[in-house]
Amino acid sequence: MKKTVVIGASSNPERYSYLAVDRLTQHEHPVIAIGSRAGQIGSVPIITTHPAENDIDTVTLYVNPSIQTTLYDYIFSLHPKRIIFNPGTENPELCKLAKEKGIQCVEACTLVLLSTHQY
Numbered sequence: 001m002k003k004t005v006v007i008g009a010s011s012n013p014e015r016y017s018y019l020a021v022d023r024l025t026q027h028e029h030p031v032i033a034i035g036s037r038a039g040q041i042g043s044v045p046i047i048t049t050h051p052a053e054n055d056i057d058t059v060t061l062y063v064n065p066s067i068q069t070t071l072y073d074y075i076f077s078l079h080p081k082r083i084i085f086n087p088g089t090e091n092p093e094l095c096k097l098a099k100e101k102g103i104q105c106v107e108a109c110t111l112v113l114l115s116t117h118q119y
Contacts, residue, residue, distance in 0.1 A: 001027075001029045006020055006021050007060070022041055033047065057080065065090070076103075080103055085105065
């Protein structure tokens, strides 16, 4: 299973980040949900801090590039294997920096990747 950090998680069931956390847990991937407000998605708490984590496979982004700039150091501290840029989160600068660190960048929808068994 691929331990995943969801950045931009929301407790609003109409948001794609909510659906992503829900589907990731349905597929039995361990999830750390980080959002601007505390909350809950099923059994997964949404936290507002940036905890140190190990063995992160994927960081999937649901925040726009202007917010991402404040998260670069945190994202790189996780040493993920890949970063998924969901629609609207594409960021050439972050992708370039990530590739320099050996991190794969994927511009895709986490929900589509899960539903097509490409996650």
